[in-house]
Amino acid sequence: SRYRKKKQKRYLLPDIISTVEFNHTGELLATGDKGGRVVIFQREPESKNAPHSQGEYDVYSTFQSHEPEFDYLKSLEIEEKINKIKWLPQQNAAHSLLSTNDKTIKLWKITERDKRPEGYNLKDEEGKLKDLSTVTSLQVPVLKPMDLMVEVSPRRIFANGHTYHINSISVNSDCETYMSADDLRINLWHLAVTDRSFNIVDIKPANMEDLTEVITASEFHPHHCNLFVYSSSKGSLRLCDMRAAALCDKHSKLFEEPEDPSSRSFFSEIISSVSDVKFSHSGRYMLTRDYLTVKVWDLNMEARPIETYQVHDYLRSKLCSLYENDCIFDKFECAWNGSDSVIMTGAYNNFFRMFDRNSKRDVTLEASRESSKPRAVLKPRRVCMGGKRRRDDISVDSLDFTKKILHTAWHPAENIIAIAATNNLYIFQDKVNSDMH
Amino acid sequence: MEFKLEAHRIVSISLGKIYNSRVQRGGIKLHKNLLVSLVLRSARQVYLSDPCPGLYLAGPAGSPTPQPGEPAAQPPAGWGEPPPPAARAAWPDAEPQRPAVPDAPQAGDAEPAATVTRAGAALRGRNEDTAGAAWGRVDGPRVAAAEGVSDASSEGPPAGCLRAREGQPGPVSRADCRRAPQPAEEEPCAPPGLGPRKRGAAGPGGGHAGCPAPCSTPLKKPRRDGGEEDAEEEMETGNVANLINIFGSSFSGLLRKSPGGGREEEEAEESGPEAAEPGQICCDKPVLRDINPWSTAIVAF
Numbered sequence: 001s002r003y004r005k006k007k008q009k010r011y012l013l014p015d016i017i018s019t020v021e022f023n024h025t026g027e028l029l030a031t032g033d034k035g036g037r038v039v040i041f042q043r044e045p046e047s048k049n050a051p052h053s054q055g056e057y058d059v060y061s062t063f064q065s066h067e068p069e070f071d072y073l074k075s076l077e078i079e080e081k082i083n084k085i086k087w088l089p090q091q092n093a094a095h096s097l098l099s100t101n102d103k104t105i106k107l108w109k110i111t112e113r114d115k116r117p118e119g120y121n122l123k124d125e126e127g128k129l130k131d132l133s134t135v136t137s138l139q140v141p142v143l144k145p146m147d148l149m150v151e152v153s154p155r156r157i158f159a160n161g162h163t164y165h166i167n168s169i170s171v172n173s174d175c176e177t178y179m180s181a182d183d184l185r186i187n188l189w190h191l192a193v194t195d196r197s198f199n200i201v202d203i204k205p206a207n208m209e210d211l212t213e214v215i216t217a218s219e220f221h222p223h224h225c226n227l228f229v230y231s232s233s234k235g236s237l238r239l240c241d242m243r244a245a246a247l248c249d250k251h252s253k254l255f256e257e258p259e260d261p262s263s264r265s266f267f268s269e270i271i272s273s274v275s276d277v278k279f280s281h282s283g284r285y286m287l288t289r290d291y292l293t294v295k296v297w298d299l300n301m302e303a304r305p306i307e308t309y310q311v312h313d314y315l316r317s318k319l320c321s322l323y324e325n326d327c328i329f330d331k332f333e334c335a336w337n338g339s340d341s342v343i344m345t346g347a348y349n350n351f352f353r354m355f356d357r358n359s360k361r362d363v364t365l366e367a368s369r370e371s372s373k374p375r376a377v378l379k380p381r382r383v384c385m386g387g388k389r390r391r392d393d394i395s396v397d398s399l400d401f402t403k404k405i406l407h408t409a410w411h412p413a414e415n416i417i418a419i420a421a422t423n424n425l426y427i428f429q430d431k432v433n434s435d436m437h
Numbered sequence: 438m439e440f441k442l443e444a445h446r447i448v449s450i451s452l453g454k455i456y457n458s459r460v461q462r463g464g465i466k467l468h469k470n471l472l473v474s475l476v477l478r479s480a481r482q483v484y485l486s487d488p489c490p491g492l493y494l495a496g497p498a499g500s501p502t503p504q505p506g507e508p509a510a511q512p513p514a515g516w517g518e519p520p521p522p523a524a525r526a527a528w529p530d531a532e533p534q535r536p537a538v539p540d541a542p543q544a545g546d547a548e549p550a551a552t553v554t555r556a557g558a559a560l561r562g563r564n565e566d567t568a569g570a571a572w573g574r575v576d577g578p579r580v581a582a583a584e585g586v587s588d589a590s591s592e593g594p595p596a597g598c599l600r601a602r603e604g605q606p607g608p609v610s611r612a613d614c615r616r617a618p619q620p621a622e623e624e625p626c627a628p629p630g631l632g633p634r635k636r637g638a639a640g641p642g643g644g645h646a647g648c649p650a651p652c653s654t655p656l657k658k659p660r661r662d663g664g665e666e667d668a669e670e671e672m673e674t675g676n677v678a679n680l681i682n683i684f685g686s687s688f689s690g691l692l693r694k695s696p697g698g699g700r701e702e703e704e705a706e707e708s709g710p711e712a713a714e715p716g717q718i719c720c721d722k723p724v725l726r727d728i729n730p731w732s733t734a735i736v737a738f
Contacts, residue, residue: 079463
């Protein structure tokens with residue numbers, strides 16, 4: 001079946017993974033965790049000697065991006081958890097990425113060093129100054145190969161731009177600017193300037209008691225550097241054009257689906273909150289995730305999404321319990337594949353779902369250690385709600401809600417997916433029947 | 438109706454969440470608190486729109502469940518007509534088949550689905566005017582409630598908190614008051630249905646006096662620091678003290694205090710999380726004091 005993936009690797013990270021992101025070529029995969037660490041994986045080039053290794057990912061670099069901080073003025077602690085990582089397009093030998101916690105965004109430069117100069121005149125091998133009387137001749141230092149060393153350094157720190165909690169960052173296609181969004185405001189930064197940013201969206205009401213809506217996610221258009229979208233807790237999307245005005249409070253387009261009055265409940269508002277928004281690679285569509293569905297929107301149609309997929313509709317009758325145990329506030333992400341033909345999102349019980357937009361087929365897969373052989377084929381799973389039950393079905397009541405897959409990422413070009421399941425990072429690669437494109 | 442029970446439970450849970458969010462690492466999460474406050478508001482609306490608050494709510498010993506097959510269970514003797522179907526007016530077309538809060542596995546939630554469905558059937562066809570009428574009718578007694586808070590504490594043991602407080606149909610915000618008044622005669626369940634709920638000694642407003650004259654009595658609302666008493670929105674913080682009235686005399690200690698105790702949540706005791714225990718109808722006082730944060734959690738920014 002075209003949906004089966006070969007499980008390739010599982011990494012156990014020291015902390016709960018909070019974000020996963022491939023770079024633009026897919027060669028690098030970055031993860032951020034709750035402890036403020038970033039771990040970068042690199043894909044090994046396919047080797048003739050080990051054809052089965054097929055370009056597997058290995059740890060490339062690990063560094064501490066953010067530390068816990070304390071805001072003395074407000075008497076509150078700022079978590080070090082990495083909310084988002086975004087790669088910059090590569091412009092030279094170095095790689096750069098932005099990582100952010102609730103308040104501060106940092107630009108990290110990742111460089112490789114595989115050569116070392118040897119033969120200094122004034123210093124010896126350990127770097128100590130030589131006794132000049134022992135220097136009898138001059139030599140030109142030469143570069144000698146050394147074991148690869150990956151060095152990471154913080155190049156910029158973009159601080160004090162946000163009063164509220166940052167939920168997203170997005171690099172502009174101009175490669176010079178990026179935006180950061182918190183609950184009420186979106187700021188535009190220049191990558192080279194850290195001491196100021198431009199506020200481009202501000203939805204804070206004059207009286208906070210009038211607050212009805214917050215910003216939940218935002219992203220720049222992949223091709224049009226003047227366009228960006230942001231989603232709200234009310235389930236709407238706003239497309240804004242920075243050419244239209246300096247402050248983009250007035251949207252160019254508002255994408256909103258009318259609420260179905262027959263499905264109203266105490267929790268209607270919560271489950272309509274959009275937790276993630278992603279432009280398609282083509283730039284023609286947007287993908288949104290709310291608590292129970294993923295939706296595809298056409299930029300040319302504001303009235304309703306063009307496609308809606310049920311992720312786990314069997315939870316609709318359990319919203320009260322999910323409210324009680326806070327699961328209803330879980331923010332799931334969503335992802336496009338490289339050709340925008342398949343969309344993916346996570347669910348509970350370490351399940352994740354894929355929807356083929358062309359065939360309208362969908363599949364539920366599980367990221368688990370049980371299917372742990374390196375070349376095992378993943379078996380589609382099924383959740384049953386009572387009634388006819390097949391042998392391997394899971395019943396709704398036995399779902400483990402502590403095992404949630406919030407963060408997933410799809411390689412920009414190939415059928416390789418990265419799934420974060422709490423502390424575990426699964427990388428699945430599909431080599432057989434790769435006809436999902 | 439069990440909607441009211443469920444609504445109350447949801448209010449308790451929501452308050453607990455708001456309380457806990459204040460001690461969470463990383464500071465108050467605005468998004469989550471906003472969503473919780475929306476749920477809180479919805480639950481409160483449903484709770485208040487049902488004019489028979491205490492019907493199904495008993496002490497921890499267990500709830501009296503309605504007899505199956507009754508669209509709205511008969512109130513105990515002395516209660517008069519069954520409550521109007523306006524209870525569901527908060528979402529007029531909603532869920533006769535799918536109750537607002539279907540799934541809570543709690544003691545007291547054992548009401549048979551049949552009741553829900555039939556209640557829904559009774560409600561079908563009701564329109565928003567019903568809600569308006571309901572608001573209008575309850576407004577009168579509410580004033581009594583606001584003024585008579587101190588009497589509530591004499592109502593009965595805290596364990597039976599809500600039953601003791603049944604007389605108070607629940608406050609209505611000033612905004613709703615303005616929307617109100619429809620003659621109660623529109624309703625099959627006329628104001629006299631409300632009267633008995635106020636049970637005799639229930640408070641100075643007791644009896645039917647308040648019912649047919651919605652909004653006619655001046656409104657005594659607790660003052661808050663900002664004094665934004667004119668706000669019409671649902672999230673108007675002045676209603677917080679009215680919320681306190683809903684939950685009955687178990688909060689007698691709280692009710693004894695001046696209703697303006699709103700902003701002092703900083704002094705709140707730490708027993709808040711107890712209130713979030715499922716199945717517990719009576720919340721501890723300190724949590725109730727923190728009802729205010731359901732709005733001030735946002736204002737705090």
